[in-house]
Amino acid sequence: MKKIEIACFNLESALIAQNSGADRVELCANMSVGGTTPTVEIIQQARENLTIDLYVMIRPRGGNFIYSGAEFEQMKSEIEAIKKLGVNGFVFGILKDDNTINIEQNKVLVELANPFPCTFHRAFDAISDYEKAVEDVISCGFSTILTSGTFPNVMEGKEVLKQLVKQANNRIEIMPGGGLRSTNVLELNEVVSANWFHSSAITDGSEIASPEEIVQLKKKLQS
Template sequence: MKKIEIACFNLESVLIAQKAGADRVELCVDISVGGTTPSIEMIQQARENLTIDLYVMIRTRGGDFAYSDAEFKQMKSEIETIKKFGVNGFVFGILNEDKAINLEQNKALVELAKPFSCTFHRAFDEVLDYEKALEDIISCGFSTILTSGSYPNVMEGKEVLKQLVIQANNRIEIMPGGGLRSANISVLDEIVNANWYHSSAITDETETANEEEIISLKNKLHAK
């Protein structure tokens, strides 16, 4: 069964995602920069209200994905703290200045997050060599890569996404995300054939998921 993860930027979206039948929530804040780490209070409240899986973004700020020693230390501290609240996984990604995967730091965070799974987020879309990056991320121990196929959105990146799924060969999940909506998920799935798909399901100027959009995403994904 193919599954849907909903990126939630507030608690209202968390409740909507579960009600509408989402399989997992990715919790973050600050949609304007693509998501950063939510507050402990927000994580606690989300966990208390969810029976589905909850993944939490670990990202100290917007901007690039190469972090200072102090920022990396903060990321480690956040994972150690958030592990105690019954989450199911973490979402992060660290690059070097040259846009290659930072093997040492990513491995350290994946190890720290155990026994919870880790998703490498859309920092992947900034790498220069996505084939090598895929292998590097597998070697770090991630379970999933969230990506738009190195393009601004999933439809532009659909052929790269298809190739990534083939290259991954079930060693890691390739989860298309970035501009994914009910209007394009059927076409995308025909081409890419991934197991997981990711959307904010936001259809207006708010930061809140749309219940009907999530239901439509699910229905179209499972229509085949």
Template structure:
């Protein structure tokens, strides 16, 4: 059965995701910049009420994915701190000034996060050579790549997503995300055939996930 991760920006959305049958929550804050690291208080609050898997975004700020040494130190410390409060995984991604995967830094972060699995987030979509980037991310030890196929949304990127799934060959999960809705997930899956999909399921311009949208996403995915 194919699985669905919901990006949540508040406690209410995580509980809606769980109620609607989502398989996992990606917890972050600051929707306006695409998600940043939630506070430890927010994570603890969610963890107390959530029984499905909880992955936490590690991203110190919005903007690009090239980080200073101070920012990287914050990321290291947050991973160490959050490992002790019952999360199931982490979501992050670091690139170089010339838009390549920063293998050394990402590998050290993945090592630090062990035994928890890590998702390389949509920083992947900043990379020009996605075939090499895929191999680099695999070499770092990530379990999943969240990507729209290097395009602004998954439908535009569907051919690249299909190629990434083929190239990955079950060595890593390719999780399409970015503009994914119940209205397009079935068509996308026919083309891409991934195992995991990712959506915020926000349909009204708020920051709250829509219960019916998540239910419909699951139904369309496993019809």
């Protein structure tokens, strides 16, 4: 059974995602910078209203994925606080100055998040040696990599995504995301053969997910 995660930047989208058949919500703030850590209040409201799984992004700011000591401490304290809110998982990713995986810092956060699963987000798409990066992310203890295949969008990156799924060999989920829509998910699924797919399902330039788009994504993944 193919599953869909919807990136939600507000409570309204999270509720639309659930009501339209999404399997999981990735909750973030600040869509304009690609997502940051949402407020405790929004997380609490989402948890009270959702029965599907709720993953929360841990990202102190937009921009690159190389963090200062203070930012790293902030990420640690956010995970500790959010763990108590009944979430189901976390989404984050830290790189080194040379855009390789920061194994040491990621491991600390994964261990802090335990027993909740962690997704390594699209910081992965900033790396150059994706074969080594997959092994590094696995070694940190992540359960999923969210990636467009190191290209700007999933359709450009589909051949790399196919390779990543093959290399992962069920040791970690490769979840295609980045420009994923109901118009291309069928073709992408045929090429990549992943189990999970990720989309904001926003089709109108707003910050609100489209219920019709989520329904179509689910329908095409089941066909």
